[in-house]
Amino acid sequence: MNKLALLCPGQGAQFADMFALAKQDAQAASFVQAALSHQIEQHTLADALSSPNLLFNNRYAQPLIVAATLANWQALRDHLPTPDLIAGYSVGEVSAHAASGSLDVQAAVRLATTRASLMQACVHAPQGMLAVSGVAIAELQDFAISHDLHVAIITADNKAIIAGLADQIAAAMPKIASLPGHEIARTEIAVHVASHTPLMLAAVPGFAQALRDTLMHETEIPVLAGINAEKVTEPATIRSSLLAQMTQTIQWHACMDAMAENGISHALELGPGSALSKMLQTRHPQIACRSVADFRSLEGVALWVQRQNES
Numbered sequence: 001m002n003k004l005a006l007l008c009p010g011q012g013a014q015f016a017d018m019f020a021l022a023k024q025d026a027q028a029a030s031f032v033q034a035a036l037s038h039q040i041e042q043h044t045l046a047d048a049l050s051s052p053n054l055l056f057n058n059r060y061a062q063p064l065i066v067a068a069t070l071a072n073w074q075a076l077r078d079h080l081p082t083p084d085l086i087a088g089y090s091v092g093e094v095s096a097h098a099a100s101g102s103l104d105v106q107a108a109v110r111l112a113t114t115r116a117s118l119m120q121a122c123v124h125a126p127q128g129m130l131a132v133s134g135v136a137i138a139e140l141q142d143f144a145i146s147h148d149l150h151v152a153i154i155t156a157d158n159k160a161i162i163a164g165l166a167d168q169i170a171a172a173m174p175k176i177a178s179l180p181g182h183e184i185a186r187t188e189i190a191v192h193v194a195s196h197t198p199l200m201l202a203a204v205p206g207f208a209q210a211l212r213d214t215l216m217h218e219t220e221i222p223v224l225a226g227i228n229a230e231k232v233t234e235p236a237t238i239r240s241s242l243l244a245q246m247t248q249t250i251q252w253h254a255c256m257d258a259m260a261e262n263g264i265s266h267a268l269e270l271g272p273g274s275a276l277s278k279m280l281q282t283r284h285p286q287i288a289c290r291s292v293a294d295f296r297s298l299e300g301v302a303l304w305v306q307r308q309n310e311s
Contacts, residue, residue: 002309003084005259005267005287006099007280008069010090011061011191013273013293016049018064021271022071024298031074035067035109040117056190062091062116063109069095069270070105072292076270079302081309085231085262087224087255089276090153090195091115093245097238099270100221107214114210118203119193119246126166127194132176133159134184143179147172150197153250155279158182163194200246207246211239229254253283260284266308268292268301 019036022028036046040059043051045067048060055061069092077099088096091112098108129152132140140160141151149164149172158181162169176186194200216238222231225241227248232241256279259267266288269277274291281289288308295301 001263002265002311003263004081004305004309005264006073006083006086006096007267007269007276007291008086008088008092008095008099009065009269009271009273009276010088010092011056011058011065012189013271013275014055014061014064014068015272016055018068018272019049019071021292021295021298022068022075025075028071028075031105032067032071034106035063035071038063038109038113040113058120058191058193059113059116061191063112065091065272066095066098066112067109068272070098070108072270073099074105075298076292076301079298080268080305083221085222085224085259085264087259087276088226089252090226090245090250092276093223093226093242095270096223097216097219097232097242100219100223100233101217102219102223102233102235102238103214103216111210111214115203115207115246118206118210119195119200122200122202123193127164127192127199128166128169129161129163129189129191129194130169130173131159131161131187131189132184133186135160135176135179135181139180143172143176147175150194150199151249152194152196153252154254155252156283157253161189163197164199165194166192196245196248196250198247203246204243208239208243211243224255224258226250226252226255229258231258252279256280256283260287266305268305 048054086096152163153161216235269291271292277289277291
């Protein structure tokens with residue numbers, strides 16, 4: 001039997017027109033209008049959407065990504081089969097739980113807003129994230145520790161994102177090329193908080209309270225916890241996994257392996273962007289992968305999923 005997984009992205013691929021496809025659906029368009037009116041400090045999310053500076057500002061980026069992902073899901077869900085599994089990357093894990101039905105979509109946007117604000121308050125000196133490829137994870141972990149950095153997200157056996165203070169990342173960058181490995185590359189990421197590291201510890205109490213204050217339901221659609229790729233369906237475990245991933249390494253490679261182990265035959269990334277679908281296709285070529293970002297219409301997305309479901 002063919003099985004569908006949904007992929008919910010984190011920050012990095014946001015763009016000004018990322019709600020366009022969802023607005024083709026009336027219900028999703030209503031959600032978008034409400035979400036974009038959400039006020040953060042002196043700006044609304046609509047203001048941030050039209051400002052290149054604010055679009056990649058952590059305070060606005062996290063709720064915008066969650067809103068865009070869930071807008072696409074609302075526009076598509078009545079035209080797709082029930083997903084068998086959902087996985088969310090970084091703040092996308094909040095989106096994943098809303099897509100599973102465990103929390104309300106507007107509550108998810110509010111939760112992402114709180115998460116972003118609490119994390120931003122942990123930035124007392126400039127922070128950053130750096131993608132490194134071509135180095136074995138064990139080697140990269142030792143390197144990070146020796147330079148007061150942290151492995152934030154593991155995406156493959158030789159690919160990860162390290163995070164920490166911006167000065168320490170800058171000092172470490174020239175040394176990465178000399179590490180043992182093959183075709184070593186490094187790329188700065190447009191995220192300016194050291195997510196999924198102990199530098200976010202001060203955000204934990206506030207986010208724990210926000211999670212307790214958010215109504216959640218048990219769901220029949222499991223979500224993979226980013227910290228260990230375990231299936232999560234119950235409110236208590238949802239809260240604990242979302243809290244833990246603020247300060248602990250995201251095991252995204254394990255999440256992709258869990259999809260394969262659970263017999264996923266095709267995966268749809270809800271967007272914006274297509275990084276997750278490309279990563280999954282590379283790691284598990286037998287899984288057919290596409291992103292909503294690949295299509296010009298909602299009908300095109302639904303038709304592709306239907307074909308995969310029937311093949």
